[in-house]
Amino acid sequence: MRRIKFSILLLVCVCVVAGSATGCSTGARILSFLKNEDSAEVTMTEASRGIYQMNLAETKLSKTSYEFTASDPNDLIGQCIEGLAQQPSDKAYKSVIAGDVKVVDYTYDGVNHVAVIYFDPSYKKMTASREILTRAAIVKTLTQFSDEIQYVSFVIGEESLTASDGSLLLMRGRDFVDNISGNMEYVREDYVTMYFVSEDGTKLQAEDVIVKYLSKINLETAVVNSLISGPITKGLRPSLSADITVNKVSVKEGICYVDLDDKFFERINGQSFSLNVYSIVNTLTHIPGITRVQFLIDGEIFEGSVENMRIDGLFERDMSMVYVPEKNNGDAKDPALNNDIEKELIKNKNSSKASEEVTTETVKKETETGE
Structure with a gap:
């Protein structure tokens, strides 16, 4: 372990985050496509590299620019913690590492x-x-340096911070919004295996994440929007156009109905349309209770084809399209904790229950009646 040595650093400049913002595609996966009470999309602009600080009312965060000089990950962590412990120059905000928060x-x-x-x-x-x-x-x-720091784990006293199911909590910047209102009980979290495009653009590749989302939004909707927001792991490529509008995602009798607009047909960097389809199918069918996926385009079954591929039927998981990279083994600094980290990173929700067969005609009838 490295013992922290705090030093006094001077903030060079301050960049205040736009006032009413609550999330953005590079910072929040609660959702990565977050909506406010009026269902309007919320966006935020922020400094490219900086320190997050809390307002005095303890209801929101602001990111101020900060000069980082380190390149080694250990030194970067130290500089981040030092910056987080400094008193902000903006008197309306305060540092988050202060008072009861003591990093040892x-x-x-x-x-x-x-x-x-x-x-x-x-x-x-x-x-x-x-x-x-x-x-x-x-x-x-910490995770703004995503090439080096992709996850953060907390140990409080002698206990690791855990999720609601008792598993080790590995956190990313995308797991959080920048302000809060109301009761925190309205936030849910789930481990999800998502499939994005491999570096060479020919296969799908898994990314294990924690998705946090508001209780008024179902997990399936959160997952589809997170797929649209793209991967965070270095080397992975987005599978879907960032301009896709999600109309509705629902589950009935083991089938997940995914209603998107026609931006779904757009291919990123000329990739095969099958990657668009199976990034969604393989991701959703890893959620317990979902065995198949039915696509709708603006509420209707699309009866045409894209690249000679039809999407009017039911899709099941296809793992033949998934690339599995060789595991990079290395020495663990803390073997016991590292084992827990490994378990959570490879956690794969692979269970599902059988569902009754639903014909295309049945699907048409349900969409017409609004069920």
Whole structure:
């Protein structure tokens, strides 16, 4: 473990985040396509490299530009923590590493690109709202260096921070929004295996993520929108156009109905249309309870074809299209914790239950009646 040595650094300039923003495609996977109460898409602009700070009311974060000089991941983690502990020049904000939040150590797992941050047990004294913003600020600050730091894990006292099911919580910047209102019970989280396009553009490749989303939105909708927002892992390519509009995603009797606009037909970098289709199909059929996928275009079954491929039928998972890279083994700095990290990164929701056969005519009838 590396012991932290705080030094006094001076912020060179300040860039305030646009006022009413709550999420953006590069920062939040709660959703990565987040909607406000009026169902309008919310966007945000922010500094390219910086430190996240909390407003005095403890309801939102702001990102201010910060000068990072380190290139080594361990040194980057140290600089991030030092910056997060500094008092902001904007008096309307405060640092997130202060008071009950005391960072005592950190380690870096270079094999899995995970920063592990160790906190004093006093961390548990925070209110729920302040804790979620503190966690978001730290994780978003660290994971902006996504080539080196893709996940963050917290250890509080002697206990690792875990998800609701007791599994090790590996966090990314995309897992958080930048402001909160109301009860935090309205936020859900699930482990999901998503499929994006491999580096050579010919296959699909898995990316294991934690998706956090508002309770008024179902997991399937969150997952499809996250696919549209694209991958975070270095070397993976997006499978879908970022301009796709998701009309509705629902599940009935094991079949997931995915209603998109015609931007779904657009291919990224000339890739095969089958990658568009099976990035969605393979991702959704890894969710327990979903065995097949039915595509709709603006509420109707599309009876034409794209690249001689029809999408009016039901699709099942096709793993023959998936590329599995060789595992990169390396030495673990903390073997016990690293084993937990490995388990969560390869966690694959592969269970599903059988569903009754639904014909195309039945699907047409349901779409016509609005069921």
